[in-house]
Amino acid sequence: xxxxxxxxxxxxxxxxxxxxxxxxxxxxxxxxxxxxxxxxxxxxxxxxxxxxxxxxxxxxxxxxxxxxxxxxxxxxxxxxxxxxxxxxxxxxxxxxxxxxxxxxxxxxxxxxxxxxxxxxxxxxxxxxxxxxxxxxxxxxxxxxxxxxxxxxxxxxxxxxxxxxxxxxxxxxxxxxxxxxxxxxxxxxxxxxxxxxxxxxxxxxxxxxxxxxxxxxxxxxxxxxxxxxxxxxxxxxxxxxxxxxxxxxxxxxxxxxxxxxxxxxxxxxxxxxxxxxxxxxxxxxxxxxxxxxxxxxxxxxxxxxxxxxxxxxxxxxxxxxxxxxxxxxxxxxxxxxxxxxxxxxxxxxxxxxxxxxxxxxxxxxxxxxxxxxxxxxxxxxxxxxxxxxxxxxxxxxxxxxxxxxxxxxxxxxxxxxx
Ligand code: ZN
Numbered sequence: 001x002x003x004x005x006x007x008x009x010x011x012x013x014x015x016x017x018x019x020x021x022x023x024x025x026x027x028x029x030x031x032x033x034x035x036x037x038x039x040x041x042x043x044x045x046x047x048x049x050x051x052x053x054x055x056x057x058x059x060x061x062x063x064x065x066x067x068x069x070x071x072x073x074x075x076x077x078x079x080x081x082x083x084x085x086x087x088x089x090x091x092x093x094x095x096x097x098x099x100x101x102x103x104x105x106x107x108x109x110x111x112x113x114x115x116x117x118x119x120x121x122x123x124x125x126x127x128x129x130x131x132x133x134x135x136x137x138x139x140x141x142x143x144x145x146x147x148x149x150x151x152x153x154x155x156x157x158x159x160x161x162x163x164x165x166x167x168x169x170x171x172x173x174x175x176x177x178x179x180x181x182x183x184x185x186x187x188x189x190x191x192x193x194x195x196x197x198x199x200x201x202x203x204x205x206x207x208x209x210x211x212x213x214x215x216x217x218x219x220x221x222x223x224x225x226x227x228x229x230x231x232x233x234x235x236x237x238x239x240x241x242x243x244x245x246x247x248x249x250x251x252x253x254x255x256x257x258x259x260x261x262x263x264x265x266x267x268x269x270x271x272x273x274x275x276x277x278x279x280x281x282x283x284x285x286x287x288x289x290x291x292x293x294x295x296x297x298x299x300x301x302x303x304x305x306x307x308x309x310x311x312x313x314x315x316x317x318x319x320x321x322x323x324x325x326x327x328x329x330x331x332x333x334x335x336x337x338x339x340x341x342x343x344x345x346x347x348x349x350x351x352x353x354x355x356x357x358x359x360x361x362x363x364x365x366x367x368x369x370x371x372x373x374x375x376x377x378x379x380x381x382x383x384x385x386x387x388x389x390x391x392x393x394x395x396x397x398x399x400x401x402x403x404x405x406x407x408x409x410x411x412x413x414x415x416x417x
Contacts, residue, residue, distance in 0.1 A: 001184035001320045004030070005235070008180055009312055012075035015114055015171045015209035016052040016149050023170055024152040027183065027207060031190040034155075037148040044219035047212060050114065052147025053081050055140070060094070060121060063134030069123050075173040076308055078140060079120030080112040085140045094136045100125035101307065108308035110175060114212075117144070149216060152207035154190050158199030164334060165228030165291060166190075166327075167278050171209035176315045177296075178305060181235030183207060185323045192328060200335045201226065214278035218287060227252040227334055228291035230279045234323035235315030236304075238297030241268040246283035248272060250290035254387055255333035255397075259326060262396035270298075294330070296323065329398075336401045337387045339416040340380040340408075348377065354410040368395065372403035380404075382416035 008026055013019035024035050042049040058071035058078045069077050079099065097120040099111050105125035113120070119140055152170070155163075168186045172179035190205050204225070208214055229252065240260055244253045248271060260267040272292075274280055276299065282291035296319065304310040351357055356373060357366075375393040376386070386404055390397045407413040 005180045017054045033152045040146040055142040058140040061137040082119040085119045110306040154205040156203040158202040162226045165225045167206040168231040169210040175310045182231040214281040230293040233295040243293040245292045246272045259329040340413040341382045342380040
């Protein structure tokens with residue numbers, strides 16, 4: 001994951017253009033990714049696919065001709081989606097096109113102007129303060145022209161055509177946690193799931209530009225999604241944070257909470273709000289999909305967010321690995337959550353006779369296993385799912401699933417229709 005993040009970090013991505021294509025090709029080297037192109041001007045619900053933006057270079061020269069800001073040093077220096085410009089202008093005029101963070105004077109901000117044609121530069125406030133009066137020269141060597149919107153899609157077919165959606169945005173330039181961490185964890189998750197001989201669900205991974213990408217996908221595709229998560233901010237050292245789907249009590253909401261509770265680590269939970277990443281579109285009332293968002297520290301709540309400090313030092317391998325494991329555990333719940341019927345419902349069956357008491361005297365884990373067997377037997381009336389058993393018992397889904405497997409093996413359970 002760190003390799004992918006490091007390789008993709010220098011690329012100037014945006015909602016369209018070659019930066020996204022290059023990034024998707026890096027993902028394609030790791031998983032079976034289809035790269036889709038949707039032409040500029042395509043109508044997608046209330047929106048239109050915009051012109052394609054590409055950039056080759058940009059700089060500001062001070063009155064002495066020295067470059068004081070250069071796109072080659074950091075692609076955040078250009079207001080993302082800037083129209084081309086090459087002119088000379090006095091400092092007072094130039095300042096109307098400059099963006100800084102006065103309270104974080106050593107950081108470069110990340111700014112965009114997708115839907116209003118503009119040009120501008122983002123720079124350290126310290127640099128801005130040092131600029132002498134005089135005539136400046138600016139160049140932005142960009143193009144904004146008819147082309148297409150590019151996104152990546154990876155479908156891993158399962159026994160059912162019903163799908164689990166995993167969606168992450170790919171439209172941010174050199175920002176690691178917001179953008180690249182989601183890309184890296186989702187790529188690795190797809191690799192892990194692809195390696196399995198069998199999947200209950202089909203899995204659809206979308207690597208898309210934020211907002212316009214999910215709107216485009218929803219407008220142009222048949223939606224067969226039963227559960228979904230929007231992934232982002234998965235490499236910072238912060239605790240996990242789950243934002244529920246609009247439905248609030250969907251299976252995905254319960255599955256994520258069961259996994260986070262079982263982890264024993266602190267985590268945050270929030271109800272749905274119509275703001276944030278692409279869950280805004282998936283949870284719009286016309287779709288109302290069961291899609292939540294599982295992140296570490298949410299967008300906007302860490303000081304490095306949308307600045308040059310969201311860099312390679314900010315994302316940690318342990319954090320990425322923990323995020324991958326957590327997503328895998330959630331997929332494990334979705335794959336394993338079924339309903340069963342106890343075939344010996346009149347009083348408890350004799351477990352010892354069937355070899356289900358494996359430890360004599362009973363250590364702590366032995367007692368937990370025994371209790372899990374009793375919970376599964378008790379609630380397996382054809383109505384309750386293993387996730388219900390997990391919630392009611394306060395045990396981990398993995399232990400409950402294991403107990404159900406042991407009971408199936410000795411013929412005490414059957415799957416309910
Ligand atoms: Zn962002």
